[in-house]
Amino acid sequence: MAEVAENIQNIIKPENLVYQKSPVLTDKVMHYCPGCSHGVVHKIIAEVIDEMGIQEDTIGVSPVGCSVFAYNYIDIDWHEAAHGRAPAVATGVKRVFPNKFVFSYQGDGDLAAIGTAETMHAVNRGENIVMVFINNAIYGMTGGQMAPTTMVGQVTATTPYGRDVDLNGYPLKITELIAQLPGAAYVTRQSVQTAAAVKKTKKAIRKAFEIQANKKGTAFVEVVATCNSGWKISPVDSNEWMEEHMFPFYPLGDLKDGEKEDPEALKMNV
Amino acid sequence: MGELRLMKGNEVIAEAAIRCGCDGYFGYPITPQSEVMETLMNRRPWDETGMVVLQAESEVASINMVYGAAGAGKKVMTSSSSPGISLMAEGISYLAGAELPCLIVNVQRGGPGLGTIQPSQADYFQATKGGGHGDYRLIVLAPASVQEMNDFVDLSFELAFKYRNPVMILSDGAIGQMMEKVELADYKPRWTDEEVKEVSGSWAAIGKSPDREQNIITSLELASDKMEQNNIRFQAKYQKIQENEVRFEAIDCDDADYILVAFGSSARVCQKTIQLARAKGHKVGLLRPITLFPFPTEEIKRLAGRVKGFLSVEMNAGQMVEDVRLAVNGKVPVEYYGRMGGIIPSPDEVEKALEQKLIGE
Ligand SMILES: Cc1ncc(C[n+]2csc(CCOP(=O)(O)OP(=O)(O)O)c2C)c(N)n1
Numbered sequence: 001m002a003e004v005a006e007n008i009q010n011i012i013k014p015e016n017l018v019y020q021k022s023p024v025l026t027d028k029v030m031h032y033c034p035g036c037s038h039g040v041v042h043k044i045i046a047e048v049i050d051e052m053g054i055q056e057d058t059i060g061v062s063p064v065g066c067s068v069f070a071y072n073y074i075d076i077d078w079h080e081a082a083h084g085r086a087p088a089v090a091t092g093v094k095r096v097f098p099n100k101f102v103f104s105y106q107g108d109g110d111l112a113a114i115g116t117a118e119t120m121h122a123v124n125r126g127e128n129i130v131m132v133f134i135n136n137a138i139y140g141m142t143g144g145q146m147a148p149t150t151m152v153g154q155v156t157a158t159t160p161y162g163r164d165v166d167l168n169g170y171p172l173k174i175t176e177l178i179a180q181l182p183g184a185a186y187v188t189r190q191s192v193q194t195a196a197a198v199k200k201t202k203k204a205i206r207k208a209f210e211i212q213a214n215k216k217g218t219a220f221v222e223v224v225a226t227c228n229s230g231w232k233i234s235p236v237d238s239n240e241w242m243e244e245h246m247f248p249f250y251p252l253g254d255l256k257d258g259e260k261e262d263p264e265a266l267k268m269n270v
Numbered sequence: 271m272g273e274l275r276l277m278k279g280n281e282v283i284a285e286a287a288i289r290c291g292c293d294g295y296f297g298y299p300i301t302p303q304s305e306v307m308e309t310l311m312n313r314r315p316w317d318e319t320g321m322v323v324l325q326a327e328s329e330v331a332s333i334n335m336v337y338g339a340a341g342a343g344k345k346v347m348t349s350s351s352s353p354g355i356s357l358m359a360e361g362i363s364y365l366a367g368a369e370l371p372c373l374i375v376n377v378q379r380g381g382p383g384l385g386t387i388q389p390s391q392a393d394y395f396q397a398t399k400g401g402g403h404g405d406y407r408l409i410v411l412a413p414a415s416v417q418e419m420n421d422f423v424d425l426s427f428e429l430a431f432k433y434r435n436p437v438m439i440l441s442d443g444a445i446g447q448m449m450e451k452v453e454l455a456d457y458k459p460r461w462t463d464e465e466v467k468e469v470s471g472s473w474a475a476i477g478k479s480p481d482r483e484q485n486i487i488t489s490l491e492l493a494s495d496k497m498e499q500n501n502i503r504f505q506a507k508y509q510k511i512q513e514n515e516v517r518f519e520a521i522d523c524d525d526a527d528y529i530l531v532a533f534g535s536s537a538r539v540c541q542k543t544i545q546l547a548r549a550k551g552h553k554v555g556l557l558r559p560i561t562l563f564p565f566p567t568e569e570i571k572r573l574a575g576r577v578k579g580f581l582s583v584e585m586n587a588g589q590m591v592e593d594v595r596l597a598v599n600g601k602v603p604v605e606y607y608g609r610m611g612g613i614i615p616s617p618d619e620v621e622k623a624l625e626q627k628l629i630g631e
Binding site: 061 | 293294296324330331332334336337339340342360361364475476478479480486487488490
């Protein structure tokens with residue numbers, strides 16, 4: 001073992017270094033299942049915070065869901081919010097800290113079911129926050145029940161015969177709804193299943209934080225994600241399943257790119 | 271002498287918040303307390319002191335905005351009335367679990383359900399025994415005048431930060447809506463960033479330098495042994511509050527044979543009742559709990575050793591009477607008299623109830 005460690009030390013020289021764990025990620029071992037998308041998105045956020053040099057000025061709000069413990073991994077000050085309430089908590093933080101960077105991080109159950117009102121209204125106010133939305137089409141933390149984003153026909157613990165629209169309604173494209181709101185500045189849908197996709201998502205998250213710096217309105221980044229434990233298939237098959245079934249329904253790309261609507265243009269003429 | 275004004279109780283809450291250096295108010299309209307936010311929006315304190323005011327989309331959102339802003343180490347508050355406080359119950363439990371200082375004002379109306387917009391004290395249990403889930407306590411202050419609506423705002427923040435605990439002002443529609451003379455406090459500046467750091471920097475999420483430990487605002491602890499330690503710490507804090515923060519007013523109790531126990535609006539009614547009773551030759555006093563948690567248990571226990579009986583007078587079906595009975599512990603009779611549905615009892619009917627239930631023929 002000692003020999004291996006020594007060898008590694010010999011190899012890791014500044015001139016050989018091509019990749020390094022972001023100093024904004026803690027050393028804690030992540031609790032996520034192998035193949036889960038949460039860890040990758042955490043890494044991206046940590047890298048963006050590091051590269052923008054805003055660690056001291058960034059406050060995160062974690063949800064209830066598998067990523068409840070996001071605070072264990074990204075080395076900043078955090079709030080752990082009640083289920084669905086992260087956008088309201090982030091609003092409270094941002095209103096008293098207008099010059100800090102504030103972001104919420106939520107799963108689909110948190111953001112698009114129990115917290116729909118808080119989500120829509122935070123964006124509608126054009127809160128200058130970043131909202132990161134992990135859409136894995138299932139409730140990961142509670143053991144794989146139907147989420148608002150679960151696909152029609154998808155088998156989950158509470159849709160054992162597949163999601164039936166007559167019984168359960170339709171999968172919710174909340175990001176499309178968000179893009180309609182005048183308070184939204186930037187709304188995009190990304191993924192992290194390949195190196196190229198990770199790069200794109202990182203660019204999107206960086207852009208979202210830059211929009212916040214310029215106080216242009218809410219920046220909303222959806223990441224279509226996998227939950228192989230909840231889906232009960234392998235990580236590799238999960239990536240394929242996501243590409244085959246989720247991407248056609250949740251197409252990747254920007255839904256809105258600009259800034260919040262000009263209030264002057266909307267003012268009543270009195 | 272501070273500035274004298276004639277104001278509504280609800281308006282005074284807003285004025286006192288601005289003057290005591292409050293950083294933020296988050297609320298949702300509901301009768302009979304909407305004047306709190308209306309007054310704030312009229313006053314535009316963001317231009318004057320920098321205090322932010324936001325109308326949220328619901329009480330669920332407003333209490334969680336309070337959670338976020340309180341976790342930032344700021345002096346923040348919300349106000350509502352009974353149905354809205356029910357919606358806040360989840361957030362209040364999280365605030366207690368994360369040990370966040372804040373002020374919640376409940377200008378009570380009658381229930382259950384949508385009930386009535388008339389004054390009530392039916393949220394006594396909800397305020398003092400939990401309301402949300404889990405073993406927690408709020409510090410609960412019960413104003414009986416517009417002046418106390420003013421005074422308790424600053425006091426609430428002082429207690430909230432002293433104990434890192436949410437504080438509730440449990441008022442009612444009568445005190446919220448009535449106008450009285452009030453002496454306003456002088457302006458206190460809001461805390462600067464440096465002062466926030468000094469007061470709350472050890473725990474608040476204010477942004478961390480690479481070398482400092484993270485400050486994490488959370489109520490979550492999955493490991494039972496650690497969670498039990500948290501619970502033990504909370505209970506020790508509540509015990510300390512019980513020992514140090516009991517407040518009450520005793521009127522004519524020294525020579526009394528019978529004691530009325532009443533808070534808020536019903537205590538004002540009882541002030542008149544004791545005069546009526548004394549005019550008839552009955553020695554009656556009034557014990558008015560100002561803190562409902564911590565409850566003046568020791569004082570009631572002390573009086574129970576000397577008096578012939580207690581009458582708990584409440585605008586509900588008899589809630590505080592349970593705490594009076596626990597304090598008296600069977601030594602002398604404890605009776606209840608009250609009205610519900612938004613009706614305020616008259617001094618006469620309370621006096622009659624006292625004679626019927628305790629004094630006898
Ligand atoms: C008020 C409330 N209701 C229900 C729960 C239980 N619960 C915890 S996480 C969760 C769903 C999480 O799913 P999602 O938001 O999609 O995140 P994921 O775990 O998939 O990342 C639920 C229902 C809770 N903690 N609080």
